[in-house]
Amino acid sequence: xxxxxxMPALSPTxxxxxxxxxxxxxxxxISSGDVIAEIETDKAxxxxxxxxxxxxxxxxxxAGTEGVKVNAVIAVLAEEGEDPSAVEAPEAKAAPExxxxxxxxxSEDTPKSEQSTPKSDIVMAKSxxxxxxxxxxxxxxxxxxxxxxADGRIxxxxxxxxIADMKGIDLSSISGTGPRGRIIKRDVENAKxxxxxAAASAAAPKPDxxxxxxxxxxxxxxxxxxxxxxxxxxxxxxxxxxxxxFMQVPHFPLNVDLNIDRLLASRSAINAxxxxxxxxxxxxxxxxxxxxxxxxxxxxxxSYTDKGIAYHKHANVSVAVAIDGGLITPxxxxxxxxxxxxxxxxxxxxxxxxxxxxxxPQEYTGGTFSISNLGMFGIKSxxxxxxxxxxxxxxxxxxxxxxxxxxxxxxxxxxxxxxxxTCDHRVIGGAEGAKWLQAFKRYVETPEAMLL
Amino acid sequence: xxxQYDLIVIGSGPGGYVTAIRATxxxxxxxxxxxEALGGICLNWGCIPTKALLRSAEVLxxxxxxxxxxxxxxxxxxxLEAVVKRSRGVANQLSNGVKFLMKKNKIDxxxxxxxxxxxxxxxxxxxxxKDGKDTSYQSRHVILATGARARDIPQxxxxxxxxxxxxxxxxxxxxxxPKRLLVIGSGAIGIEFASFYNELGAETTVVEVMDRILPVExxxxxxxxxxxxxxxxMKILTGTQVGNxxxxxxxxxxxxxxxxxxxxxxEFDRIILAVGIVGNVENLGLEALGAKIEKTHVVVDGFGKxxxxxxxxxxxxxxxPWLAHKASHEGVMxxxxxxxxxxxxxxxxxxxxxxxYSHPQVASVGLTEKxxxxxxxxxxxxxxxxxxxGKAIALGAPDGFVKTVFDxxxxxxxxxxxxxxxxxxxxxxxxxxxxxxxTEQDLAHTVFxxxxxxxxxxxxxxxxxxxxxxx
Numbered sequence: 001x002x003x004x005x006x007m008p009a010l011s012p013t014x015x016x017x018x019x020x021x022x023x024x025x026x027x028x029x030i031s032s033g034d035v036i037a038e039i040e041t042d043k044a045x046x047x048x049x050x051x052x053x054x055x056x057x058x059x060x061x062x063a064g065t066e067g068v069k070v071n072a073v074i075a076v077l078a079e080e081g082e083d084p085s086a087v088e089a090p091e092a093k094a095a096p097e098x099x100x101x102x103x104x105x106x107s108e109d110t111p112k113s114e115q116s117t118p119k120s121d122i123v124m125a126k127s128x129x130x131x132x133x134x135x136x137x138x139x140x141x142x143x144x145x146x147x148x149x150a151d152g153r154i155x156x157x158x159x160x161x162x163i164a165d166m167k168g169i170d171l172s173s174i175s176g177t178g179p180r181g182r183i184i185k186r187d188v189e190n191a192k193x194x195x196x197x198a199a200a201s202a203a204a205p206k207p208d209x210x211x212x213x214x215x216x217x218x219x220x221x222x223x224x225x226x227x228x229x230x231x232x233x234x235x236x237x238x239x240x241x242x243x244x245x246f247m248q249v250p251h252f253p254l255n256v257d258l259n260i261d262r263l264l265a266s267r268s269a270i271n272a273x274x275x276x277x278x279x280x281x282x283x284x285x286x287x288x289x290x291x292x293x294x295x296x297x298x299x300x301x302x303s304y305t306d307k308g309i310a311y312h313k314h315a316n317v318s319v320a321v322a323i324d325g326g327l328i329t330p331x332x333x334x335x336x337x338x339x340x341x342x343x344x345x346x347x348x349x350x351x352x353x354x355x356x357x358x359x360x361p362q363e364y365t366g367g368t369f370s371i372s373n374l375g376m377f378g379i380k381s382x383x384x385x386x387x388x389x390x391x392x393x394x395x396x397x398x399x400x401x402x403x404x405x406x407x408x409x410x411x412x413x414x415x416x417x418x419x420x421x422t423c424d425h426r427v428i429g430g431a432e433g434a435k436w437l438q439a440f441k442r443y444v445e446t447p448e449a450m451l452l
Numbered sequence: 453x454x455x456q457y458d459l460i461v462i463g464s465g466p467g468g469y470v471t472a473i474r475a476t477x478x479x480x481x482x483x484x485x486x487x488e489a490l491g492g493i494c495l496n497w498g499c500i501p502t503k504a505l506l507r508s509a510e511v512l513x514x515x516x517x518x519x520x521x522x523x524x525x526x527x528x529x530x531x532l533e534a535v536v537k538r539s540r541g542v543a544n545q546l547s548n549g550v551k552f553l554m555k556k557n558k559i560d561x562x563x564x565x566x567x568x569x570x571x572x573x574x575x576x577x578x579x580x581x582k583d584g585k586d587t588s589y590q591s592r593h594v595i596l597a598t599g600a601r602a603r604d605i606p607q608x609x610x611x612x613x614x615x616x617x618x619x620x621x622x623x624x625x626x627x628x629x630p631k632r633l634l635v636i637g638s639g640a641i642g643i644e645f646a647s648f649y650n651e652l653g654a655e656t657t658v659v660e661v662m663d664r665i666l667p668v669e670x671x672x673x674x675x676x677x678x679x680x681x682x683x684x685x686m687k688i689l690t691g692t693q694v695g696n697x698x699x700x701x702x703x704x705x706x707x708x709x710x711x712x713x714x715x716x717x718x719e720f721d722r723i724i725l726a727v728g729i730v731g732n733v734e735n736l737g738l739e740a741l742g743a744k745i746e747k748t749h750v751v752v753d754g755f756g757k758x759x760x761x762x763x764x765x766x767x768x769x770x771x772x773p774w775l776a777h778k779a780s781h782e783g784v785m786x787x788x789x790x791x792x793x794x795x796x797x798x799x800x801x802x803x804x805x806x807x808x809y810s811h812p813q814v815a816s817v818g819l820t821e822k823x824x825x826x827x828x829x830x831x832x833x834x835x836x837x838x839x840x841x842g843k844a845i846a847l848g849a850p851d852g853f854v855k856t857v858f859d860x861x862x863x864x865x866x867x868x869x870x871x872x873x874x875x876x877x878x879x880x881x882x883x884x885x886x887x888x889x890x891t892e893q894d895l896a897h898t899v900f901x902x903x904x905x906x907x908x909x910x911x912x913x914x915x916x917x918x919x920x921x922x923x
Contacts, residue, residue, distance in 0.1 A: 157889030159864050166862065179797065185864070185889050 003052050005075040007061075007068050010039065010046050010361060017041045018066045018233060019074060028056045030077070037074070040233050045357035054079045066230075156183035164188045234326040234357075245388045249304075250425040253383040254433045258417045258444045260399050266447040274341065282399065283319070283373050284344045288450055289443035290394060291315035291335035293436055294369055300436040301368050303389040304426040310389075318367030318387060319347065321354045328354045329387055331367040375399060381418040391427045392436070395420040417444075457483045457591035459787070460577045462566045462736075465492020466499075467767030467779030468597035469550050474784045476557040478791040483560040483589065485579055490550040490561065493599055494776040496543050501624050502644055504539035506809050509651035513811065520848055530652060536625050562587075568594065568737040574762025575741055593762050593790050596750065597783060598736065600729040600768035609696040609707075610636065610725055616704040617697055617723045620645070630654050630721035634706055636694050638665035640808040642726030643677075647810035650686045657687040657720075659694045659708065666808065670820040670869040672835075672855060677871050680812050680851060697723060731769045754798030756786035764790070771801075778804045805883050807876040812852050815879035818867030818886055821857050830860045834916025836908045838872045840923040843903040849873035854912040856882070863891030868912075874905055881909055892917060 007017065018040040024030055031053040039046050054077035061074040068074065154171045156164070160183045164171050167188065174191045176183035216226070231239070263285060270280050294301040294315040303310040315336045318329035330350035332343055353359050370393040372384045381397040399417040406412050419440075423433045443449050458480035461468045468484055469491065475482040489496045508530065514521075515528035554561050563582060568575040577589045602619035604611045612619045623645050631654065635646040638660035650656040658665065658681075664674040665681075665688060678688055689710065696707040696717075704723055709715050730748040743758045744751040749770055756764040764786050767779030781799070788794040808814040824831050838844040838852040852872015859866055868882035885895055892913055900910040907922075914920045 158891045158894050159862060159889035162891055163862050177797070 002057060003054060003077040003079060004073045005036070005050070005077060007070050007072045007074050008039070008048055009070045010041050014041055014070055016067045016069045019061050019063060019068050020045060022059055022063050023047075024056050024059075026056050026059055030054065030056060039068075040357070041361070046360065047358075050077075052077060052079075154183065155181060156188075157185065159185050160188045164191075167191075232325060234328070238326050241388065242385050246385050249386050249388060251383075251386060251422050252425050252430070252433075253420050253422050254430070254437055255381055255383075255418055255420040256437045256441060258419060258441055259404070259414050260417050260444060261415045263444050263447050264399070264415060270340065278341050278344060280340050280344050281347075282375075283371070283396075284340055284347060285447065285450075286371060286373070286394075286396060286444070287317050287319065287332055287335055287343050287347070288338075288340055289440055289447075290369065290371060291317055291332075291338075292443055292450060293439035295336045296439040297432065297436040299432045300392055300423075300428055302391045302427045303368070304391065304424055305389065309427050312368040314368070316366055316368045318364075318370040318390065319350075320370060320372035320384070320387075321351050323355045323357070328359060328364050329367060329370055330354055330359055330364050333366070370394070371396060375417065381420050383420045383422050386422055386424050388424075391424045392433070393422050394440075395422065457481050457560075457589060459483075459593045459595065459790070460485065460562075460566075460589055460591040461595045461597055461783075462577065463492060463597035463599055463732075463767075463769075464490045464550065464554075464561070465597060465599050465767065465779065466494045466776040467599070467783045468492065468595070469553065470780040471595055471597060471766065471783030471787050472559045473553060473557050475787045475791070476559055478787065478793055480593075480787070480791060482557075483562050483591070484554065485562045485564065485566040485577065487563075487565040489547050490554065491543075491547040493601075495546045495550065497621050497624060499776050500546055501539040501543040502620075502648075503809055504542040505535065505624065505648050506644060506811070508535045508538065509648045510811060513651055517848070532626060532629050532652075535652075539624065562589070565735075567735060568741055568763070570741065572761070575737075575760065591762075593764065595756065595783065595786060596736070596758075596763070596765040596769055597767050597779065598732040598769050599779075600731045600748075600774060602725060603728040603730045604725070605727060608694075609698075610694070610727060611697065612725045613699055616699040616702075616721075617725055619725055623724045626722075628721075632720045632722075633657070634659065634694070634718070634720040634723045635726060636706075636723060637726035637728065638662075638667070638688075638690075639726060639728070640666070640806070642724065643681075643808055643810045643814075645724050645726065646686060647681070650681070650684055651811065655687075656685075657689065657718075659692050660688070660690045661693055663691045665690060666814060668806065669808075669814055669816055670855060670867070671822060672853075673814055673816065673869045673871045676851075676853065677810070677812060677814055680871075681810075684811070729768065729774055733769065755789045755794070756782060773801060773804050773806060775804060775806065803883060803886050805879045807879065809876060812849075812872050813875045814871050815875040816867065816869040817879055817883050818865065819857060820867055820869065821855070824857050824859075824866045829866060831866065832858050832860045832916045834858070834912040834914065834920070836911035836915055836920065836923065838905075838908065840911065841903075841905060841908045843905050843907070844873065846903070847873055847905075854878075854908040856909075856912045856916055858892050858913075858916050863893060865890065865892065865895070868909075872905075878906055878909060881906060 007019070010017065019037060020040045021038040022036070023038065024034070024036045030036060030050050032051055034050045035047045036050050037048040039048055056075060057078040058076045059074070060076065061068055061072070155176060156171050157178065161171065163185060169188055169191050171183055174183060174187055175181065176187050178184035178187070260282070263282065267280055267282060267285060271278070274280065298311055301312045301315060303312065314334045317332045317335045319332065320327060320329050332338065332346055335343060338346070350359065350363065367387065367390055369390055370384070370387045372393060373396040374382060375396050375398040378398045382395045384393045384395045386393050397418040399415050401413050402416040403411050404414045404416065421433055421437055459475045459482045461472045461475070461482065461484045464484050464486040472482045472484045494500065512528055512530055515525050518525040518528070562579045564579040566577050566579050569578060570576070571590055573592055574594045577591065577594060578586050579589065580586050602612065611617065614622055620641055629652060630649070633649050633654040633656045635642045635656065635658045638658050642658065643666060646656050646658045660667070664671065665678050666674045682688060689708070691711040693709040694706050695709070698705045703719050703721055705717050705719050706723060707715055707717050731750065733745050733748055733750060738745060738750065741760045741763065743760050743763060750758055750765040752758055752765050752770050756766045756770070758765050766782040766786050768774045770782070778801070785794060785797070785799055802818055805815060805817040819827065821831065821833055834856040836854050839850045844850055849872065852870070852875065854875070855869040856865065857867040858864065865882060865885050868879065870878060895910070895913040896917060898910065900907045911920050911922060
């Protein structure tokens with residue numbers, strides 16, 4: 001009996017992914033635990049492990065295919081003693097079906113489609129649990145007012161839903177002409193899908209499908225005057241999340257100058273005393289300082305939700321890491337409890353794997369606060385966009401020698417760093433944000449306090 | 453000029469009287485004009501009395517097959533006069549029912565024949581009463597629901613004389629049982645009469661010019677129905693032309709040209725002409741008003757508007773399908789739009805089910821398999837036979853099947869086609885599915901009661917999915 005290998009769901013909200021690379025080829029013998037493919041999701045590239053053993057009879061989805069639905073059959077294994085060449089690919093009729101069902105059900109944990117032949121689900125991602133992640137679907141659907149009904153429920157026929165799904169149309173963006181404003185087939189057929197052609201990607205909310213123009217007008221920008229690079233999962237997610245955040249979260253910035261001379265001195269002393277291989281960065285110290293300030297000012301370690309404000313008990317500090325093709329924010333969990341060397345080691349590992357797009361979803365979701373540092377580029381100050389559902393993000397500028405007036409009224413040189421705290425005004429008031437900056441400033445300017 | 457109405461409906465068939473009731477519900481002061489009996493053709497000379505006749509035929513069939521059910525009936529026979537009397541009684545009962553409904557809803561019934569003259573805001577309605585006097589009425593809106601009648605084709609020598617060559621009217625009230633009957637046309641009307649007369653013992657021949665009977669149905673359905681009718685002794689000639697009907701004294705001859713082109717003159721006792729219908733567009737004054745008429749039917753938009761201010765048309769008088777339930781629905785939509793209470797949904801002819809009450813019954817909605825392919829759909833088809841259904845076996849009706857056609861891409865139910873016992877009662881399930889735009893998944897997840905014939909509707913969907921259970 002042949003075994004179908006299906007597209008795994010790498011997170012509870014994953015609906016589709018890009019099969020970026022096959023690590024096996026037809027005819028290879030694999031055993032349970034072997035890494036057989038790499039899948040790119042919203043933000044990361046993940047490895048897929050085989051659970052069963054056998055010979056790879058057919059690879060049904062070519063490497064690089066985008067928008068592969070969760071539970072779609074991607075390969076077929078021949079079991080021991082079975083002739084791989086005799087293994088039939090699942091009928092064309094059956095193959096797309098589970099995918100359709102899976103799309104609907106993947107986020108709801110409902111029973112699996114009974115379509116899939118013999119054994120499905122025999123492949124699991126290496127990381128199949130997502131720790132403390134925010135449901136991106138919730139973010140996408142709750143706050144936006146729906147055109148359809150007052151209570152946010154979109155009335156649409158099942159057929160209209162499926163066609164919208166296939167065409168990549170956001171149902172909340174169209175109005176229905178059926179009974180009582182129900183969206184029916186005709187409405188979705190008449191609606192224009194997003195910029196991408198219907199087949200490209202059926203990811204439900206288009207990243208920039210809110211209000212911005214989605215196409216370049218050929219009359220204004222000749223098609224040969226630019227190179228169009230398709231959106232990958234990360235780019236789409238970044239675009240969508242930041243647009244949502246910028247449009248829906250009332251941002252306000254606060255900034256303050258920090259004298260980091262003592263911090264730099266402490267850093268040198270620590271690094272001189274540290275065991276070999278450990279090199280604490282300024283950023284590591286800022287992570288620690290921020291975490292402690294969050295403990296001092298717990299009102300600032302908060303997330304706005306429809307049901308109430310969630311005050312987080314730990315400082316899970318997200319650190320923005322620029323990588324090729326986008327941005328990702330690996331999280332140092334419980335940073336308040338961690339020593340500098342631990343933070344440093346963790347950060348190095350996370351940043352490295354982020355650049356290879358090898359982070360697991362639970363490593364880049366679940367933060368309660370973010371730090372973004374552009375100091376290395378000489379940026380003096382900037383204000384970042386909040387990374388929902390976090391309540392604040394700290395933008396760190398370059399540390400530079402500036403002329404300052406000291407307590408005695410004399411001008412002297414000091415290393416100054418300007419930081420900007422962007423706050424979600426729904427959770428954090430100006431005074432709370434300012435108090436947090438005071439606490440942060442104290443840890444940075446008196447680094448010994450971090451030892452207390 | 454006498455009474456001022458909000459609405460005058462001309463014709464009280466299932467289109468007209470339902471429209472009038474809906475109009476009064478919406479607060480319109482309404483009158484309805486009828487030149488014969490309330491209820492129109494449907495109640496008096498169509499749908500209802502034929503169902504009564506076919507019921508007699510069905511009971512006779514069961515009585516003849518009593519042995520199969522372990523029952524003893526010495527001699528199953530019929531009394532033609534009593535069968536017709538029962539049918540007329542049913543029609544009269546329903547016509548009286550419409551009379552009651554008009555009274556209850558305070559709708560003025562204007563007896564007589566209507567014609568229209570220019571007027572404002574809608575054409576004037578002049579009703580010639582039974583006494584020959586004209587009365588003129590002005591209303592704000594006029595809905596034409598004058599229906600249709602059987603078609604003659606004089607150039608082919610196909611003309612009903614009401615004696616030996618019948619239309620549905622005479623066929624419904626036979627005084628004698630013809631020994632040899634020719635039915636020309638195998639649409640719903642022709643097939644229902646053929647089924648009735650064949651069951652009552654007439655040697656029945658059906659001639660159809662197309663290559664199969666019930667030509668609007670799915671090909672597989674036509675084929676299955678033909679097989680069943682032939683089993684019952686009916687003679688069926690498809691791809692065959694008939695002409696030159698020559699009534700004699702007691703018999704009538706017809707010239708039949710077969711598939712091979714050979715002409716043959718045959719003699720029959722009676723002939724039933726069922727070669728289609730023509731709209732009752734004449735003598736209404738439509739031409740003078742400027743209403744557009746194409747092939748005896750009034751041209752309207754999706755809400756019954758004729759283009760003449762204040763003038764609307766619904767039902768058989770307008771385009772196909774020419775069915776009572778289409779007329780009623782169209783009338784309701786039209787009057788709701790007039791009252792500003794419509795939901796803006798245009799009439800969709802593809803959601804109108806069609807039923808033929810022969811033995812076996814045939815019912816369908818939406819596209820046939822062939823039509824779906826021609827429209828460019830990539831389809832998946834499900835079938836389920838009566839022989840696989842417990843209730844069908846228990847009923848002693850193991851012949852027939854249910855067929856469903858889906859769009860492979862979207863899962864849309866494009867069409868459903870059934871032949872067999874009671875399928876006319878089943879089809880509405882699929883009509884709801886189409887109206888609600890349910891996909892194959894929704895139907896597959898629906899619970900159907902056991903044991904019922906409706907389980908076949910479920911199984912047919914499952915079959916399209918490649919997961920049929922009981923076959």
